[in-house]
Amino acid sequence: MELSKSNQKNTVSHKTRLSMSLFINYFIHGMVLVILTQNMISLANSWNTSIAVVSYVISGIGIGRLMAYPVTGILSDKLNRKMFIIIGMLCYFFFLALMPIASNLVLAYGLAILAGIGNSALDAGTYTTLVEINNGSGRATVFIKAFISAGDFLLPLAVFFLSSHKIWFGFSFMIPATIIFINFINILNIKFPKINNKIFQAEIKQSTLSKPRKTIATISLLGYGYTSMALMLVFTQWITLYGKEVLSFSNITAHFLLSLYSLGSITGVLVISFILKHKSLEKPLVVILNLMTLASLVGISMIDNPVIVEILCTLFGFSAAGGVMQTGLTIFMQLFPKHRGLVTGLFYFFGSIASLTIPLITGYLSIRGIGLAFNLNILIASISTILVIILMIAVGDERKHQNVTRTKTQ
Incomplete structure (x- = not known):
């Protein structure tokens, strides 16, 4: 009896750790949604171009999503959910780490497309996982929205702080890149539970x-x-x-x-x-x-x-x-x-x-x-x-x- 209670506690603890790791990804996703628009002037200066061109680069995220969603959706049913979450995290990491030091617009546009692909991979792996570990309930997926809102609320404040203190704008990219890298290490060590076949x-x-x-x-x-x-x-x-x-x-x-x-x-x-x-x-x-x-x-x-x-x-x-x-x-x-x-x-x-x-x-x-x-x-x-x-x-x-x-x- 005591062993059964202990196993139950371990299962709940494991599920909570997995869920929080997935939510952290969407906290970073909230930042990614607004990070280019919040840094438009700094990026334009860095690339010696206009704000209009930066806006064009931002459209690459939408292109990446459109390219990837049908593919990632189909494959995530056939392959491992965890694999798609890892792919999404890696895409976001490289986007965040390389965008502020990108030397040309071709690389910048490619990174924006990569972010769109990362978004689709995360969605394909995360929403399905949260529903499956909660026995078909979508209640946990609603919390994703809270973490997205938290990310896109805090990022502009960080950009304002860096700008007002004349600190390099790239830190607004590097900080979320660091967070998602740490979470990536964490996710690697989490075993995704098997689906309850009866349910x-x-x-x-x-x-x-x-x-x-x-x-x-x-x-x-x-x-x-x-x-x-x-x-x-x-x-x-x-x-x-x-x-x-x-x-x-x-x-x-x-x-x-x-x-x-x-x-x-x-x-x-x-x-x-x-x-x-x-x-x-x-x-x-x-x-x-x-x-x-x-x-x-x-x-x-x-x-x-x-x-x-x-x-x-x-x-x-x-x-x-x-x-x-x-x-x-x-x-x-x-x-x-x-x-x-x-x-x-x-x-x-x-x-x-x-x-x-x-x-x-x-x-x-x-x-x-x-x-x-x-x-x-x-x-x-x-x-x-x-x-x-x-x-x-x-x-x-x-x-x-x-x-x-x-x-x-x-």
């Missing part, structure tokens, strides 16, 4: 939707992969300018709106992860959060009171960036438990398409007005809500269908 087989049996329903659900979720990413991209890119130029807020208030979005995101992670203790609430929760997202955007477009807009921006962060995208991916993986890696790759592939197309679309709309560019998000939120409602209808009778199937079997 895995049960998940496969439970996935009993008819082909038409599953097809509709799949199309809805792929579309949601695009819209859920697009919502965050439009908001983070344009909310500050929208606050200043359309709502006529002060510079401080306009910038504060983005901080409140981050605060709402972190709060959302905590609340959503608590709700997801009950797996049955995943699907209705996605619908409710998308409706909240749509309502908050409509409110921002109609109201110019600073306090109310601040509350609505916090609500948007809570509902659109608090882990609802990760919850959508979990639902997708539940539909195809034998192909979790492939599903992850496809879901984020569509998210990557959003990261490439949305800046182009909003850039064109901004010529006609900042308000038009920002309010594109209302259309996207409407489409997103329709998609998750269709998803809800498609899988809504899943339990009833499972019960009928069990009755026939008995």
Whole structure:
């Protein structure tokens, strides 16, 4: 009995260590997301070029994602999950360690593509691992968003500190490179647990939707992969300018709106992860959060009171960036438990398409007005809500269908 309790404690401890190691990778990922934009001027000076060229280099990350997501997704189902996490970490390490000392734009662009590949490898290995070690629950994947938010919150502060003290900008790259290298050594010494085959087989049996329903659900979720990413991209890119130029807020208030979005995101992670203790609430929760997202955007477009807009921006962060995208991916993986890696790759592939197309679309709309560019998000939120409602209808009778199937079997 005592030996059994000891083994159980060791298993829990091992799982916690593995989970924290995976979360640390996404803390670094949060930094990688903003590190080039935060260092644009320093990089332009280092390469003796313009900020516009640096922006072109940044696009390499999106190219790397689009190239890699379909491949890493398929292979992670056939090969070792740990291998893809290691590949992702190595890609991020070389990107961070070499980018500030890159001597030419060709190397810099290659490193940006490498970062995109690293992102896709990490996603393919991490999301699947977290779901599998938690017996099919996607609750742990929601915490990824909290660590991403922490990373992209702290990195700008580090860049500001280095700049104000006239310290070499490259330290903002070298510090996260050091962290991910230490975590790489840590990951190498962690044994990834085997999948519980009984639970895995049960998940496969439970996935009993008819082909038409599953097809509709799949199309809805792929579309949601695009819209859920697009919502965050439009908001983070344009909310500050929208606050200043359309709502006529002060510079401080306009910038504060983005901080409140981050605060709402972190709060959302905590609340959503608590709700997801009950797996049955995943699907209705996605619908409710998308409706909240749509309502908050409509409110921002109609109201110019600073306090109310601040509350609505916090609500948007809570509902659109608090882990609802990760919850959508979990639902997708539940539909195809034998192909979790492939599903992850496809879901984020569509998210990557959003990261490439949305800046182009909003850039064109901004010529006609900042308000038009920002309010594109209302259309996207409407489409997103329709998609998750269709998803809800498609899988809504899943339990009833499972019960009928069990009755026939008995």
